[in-house]
Amino acid sequence: MIQEIKKYAKPKSFPDSDTYKGISVEHVIRLSEQFEVPGKEIEIAALEAEIVPERYARNMKSYTLDDQVVLLKSTVSVVGLGGLGGGVTEILARSGVGTLLLMDGDSFEDHNLNRQFLSRQSLLLTSKAEAALQRVREINSSIAVRHFGTFLTKDNGADMIEGSDVAVDCLDSLHTRTILEKLTKSLNIPMVSAAVAGGSGHVTTIFPEDPGLKLIYGEQVDPSLKGAEASLGCLPQAVTLLSSLECSEVLKILLKKGNLARNKLIVVDLLDNTFDVLQLA
Amino acid sequence: MNASAKIQLKLYATLRKFLPDDCDELDIEPGSSVSDILKQLGIPDNEAKLIFIDGKKGAIDTILKGGERLGVFPPVGGG
Numbered sequence: 001m002i003q004e005i006k007k008y009a010k011p012k013s014f015p016d017s018d019t020y021k022g023i024s025v026e027h028v029i030r031l032s033e034q035f036e037v038p039g040k041e042i043e044i045a046a047l048e049a050e051i052v053p054e055r056y057a058r059n060m061k062s063y064t065l066d067d068q069v070v071l072l073k074s075t076v077s078v079v080g081l082g083g084l085g086g087g088v089t090e091i092l093a094r095s096g097v098g099t100l101l102l103m104d105g106d107s108f109e110d111h112n113l114n115r116q117f118l119s120r121q122s123l124l125l126t127s128k129a130e131a132a133l134q135r136v137r138e139i140n141s142s143i144a145v146r147h148f149g150t151f152l153t154k155d156n157g158a159d160m161i162e163g164s165d166v167a168v169d170c171l172d173s174l175h176t177r178t179i180l181e182k183l184t185k186s187l188n189i190p191m192v193s194a195a196v197a198g199g200s201g202h203v204t205t206i207f208p209e210d211p212g213l214k215l216i217y218g219e220q221v222d223p224s225l226k227g228a229e230a231s232l233g234c235l236p237q238a239v240t241l242l243s244s245l246e247c248s249e250v251l252k253i254l255l256k257k258g259n260l261a262r263n264k265l266i267v268v269d270l271l272d273n274t275f276d277v278l279q280l281a
Numbered sequence: 282m283n284a285s286a287k288i289q290l291k292l293y294a295t296l297r298k299f300l301p302d303d304c305d306e307l308d309i310e311p312g313s314s315v316s317d318i319l320k321q322l323g324i325p326d327n328e329a330k331l332i333f334i335d336g337k338k339g340a341i342d343t344i345l346k347g348g349e350r351l352g353v354f355p356p357v358g359g360g
Contacts, residue, residue, distance in 0.1 A: 084360040228294035229359025
């Protein structure tokens, strides 16, 4: 396989004139069909031979070849495929996270169109999980996707998120977030959690041994408690920014690089342009 | 205890409507608790879920002496 990959590798240059060997999307797809393996396997083999899959070329000044291999070998579950989940799915797929587990039992409604990038007029009343699967296939056919058209519960959740390196909380209810947190703690999976109301929101990263959501929402979350979003809604510029911040945390966890918002809350308020990192514990 | 003191107040999301005009230099009685200040502004205790004082998590009964930055968040869960 590596001989075939090398045959297709072409000299390329970055915008700063540094040169590298690259392999095109078209050739990755061709080799994946020829060897009957997922595209990511071709890409991993290429990177290990210092050949850059062209689709990741603009990552490579920030990530090493090994970093990109780590991402391609990683599994992330995205729980909730609304505003946050749509943005997170998009960014992680383009980043080349090798396996995405996507879950949401909901279908698109008119009032999703203001912010949910996976929603389209033509997809109203259809499954969010199905739309996410199709979107990822269109963006990056190299990576593997498992999609679940069901809502996360304490009974079905472990089966869906097991094996993840990170779980991303993109849910829209306070109570379900606490269910996901319990599952991630019991399965020893780090979790990144964001929440939005109007033009403000917050993000945090929770490792299994961290106190986690109780520092934000208190010890007990009443299942009927509605957050401020019930009266403020969710603005697309806020929800998309928060989904970017979640991905930034996920990628740092996977690559073991940078500072994480563990026991910290990144708080954003777009109305008065404030961005604070607050100490939770 | 009689000298007045000032704090900087920031209220997020649904609590923003309670924000007084002088929020950057809000007069408080030194020794007031967060709860006292929220009461003065008409904010129900159960809506003030997350309290930050000078960038660190505080509590409803934390006592302020003046000069602090107080931030208050309601529960937020949208996505």
